[in-house]
Amino acid sequence: MEKFEIHILGCGSALPTTRHFSSSQVLNIREKLFMIDCGEGAQIQLRKTRLKFSRLNHIFISHLHGDHCFGLMGLISTFGLLGRTADLHVHSPAGLEELFAPQLDYFCKNLPYKVVFHAFGTAESAIIYEDKSLVVTTIPLRHRIPCCGFLFAEKRVPDHILRDMVEFYHVPTFELNRIKNGAGYTTPEGEFIPHERLTRPSAPPRKYAYCSDTIYHPAIVEQIKGVDLLFHESTFSKRDLPRAKETYHTTAEQAAQIALAAEAKQLLIGHFSARYEDENLLLQEATALFPHTQLAREALCVEV
Incomplete structure (x- = not known):
């Protein structure tokens, strides 16, 4: 089968810790790289994966909180220093281009490539990227500001x-x-x-859903039904459910409920609060409902 891998660059939440980098992932799909969120340190973590920077042409930002986009400016600058010439496409909710325009003008005035911003709405699901083998669709989430997850779905290959x-x-x-x-x-x-x-069936198309950040939101279940891998934020333990509701985040147990209802094949949990020194507590809460659960960690590579 063609390559479909998720590389975890960071799985922490807003408060930095010595254990985790902020949110960022890279998908390697048939040797094309797609970044999801770009927290601080993402470019350092990307170097550690030894993936080729030149194959990263699309970055998807779920929402405009700093732990999901503070690393973007440094990454854009580094690409310039490396002599990049191909356009870099950044997909995000509205507002990111306005925030970055003065920074790009000051720090990256003579970039040898173009940064192209694509704003998307967060109220309804929409296709925001498509090529001959892949479709990326937004997953509307409920957070304190406009926020979307992303569904990466392979197209069916002929027999x-x-x-x-x-x-x-x-x-x-x-x-x-x-x-x-x-x-x-x-x-x-x-x-x-x-x-x-005259033929043998091709491998069934694979799907990966990324859902971060959001309050417990069962409305997403139908859209992610049957995904091969679901990443769902699990910022809090169930003992901190009031704090999860207050901050519009999810508990590990609630993430497992979503995975169970969606009939996902695997669940990957992350976006951990800094208050937990041992995330195995969150893993135990999730696996009690959904046994096929794995903790995200930096440098983890999961094959879909």
Whole structure:
């Protein structure tokens, strides 16, 4: 199968600690890199992954809180020092371009590449990126300011031709694309050969959902139904539920409830509050409801 990996650069929340960097992830999908959020230190963490900076062309910012975007200015500057020439596309809720324009004008006046900002709405789900193999859709969340998660969904790949069967029935080359996409073949003698006899199924398309930051929000369940991997913020323990509600965040137990309702295959929890010195407490609360749960940590790579 083609590569589909999530690299955790940071999984802490707003208050910096010596254990965690602020929120940031990089997805490696078929050797194209996509960054989700860019907290402080993201470029240092990105170097540690040894992923190629030149393959990162799209950055998705969930909301305009500092622990999700303070690292962006440094990353843009570093790309300039490295001689980048390809455009860098930054997708975010409205307002980020206005915030960054004076900083870019002062610190990065002579960038050798263009930073292109794409603002999206947060009230309704929308497609904000698409290429021949991938679609990225926003997931409206409920936080103290406009905020969206992101659903990364592979497009279905056509079925694979069985060469020996194609040769056996002398199928012309010009018929192959049609057969890959579900058609059968009728021989010159009038015999119909079904699609299933000429092909083998392609791997099912994979989906990754990123949900941070948000209060417990069951409305997202239908959109993320059946995802292969769900990252959901789990800032607090259930013992701190009042604080979670006050700050519009989620507990680990609530994240597990979302994963269970969505029939996700795996759950990855992160965005940990600095008050917990041992996040295994959060893991225990989540796995009690949803056993296929893993703690995010810096340098973790998860294959989808």
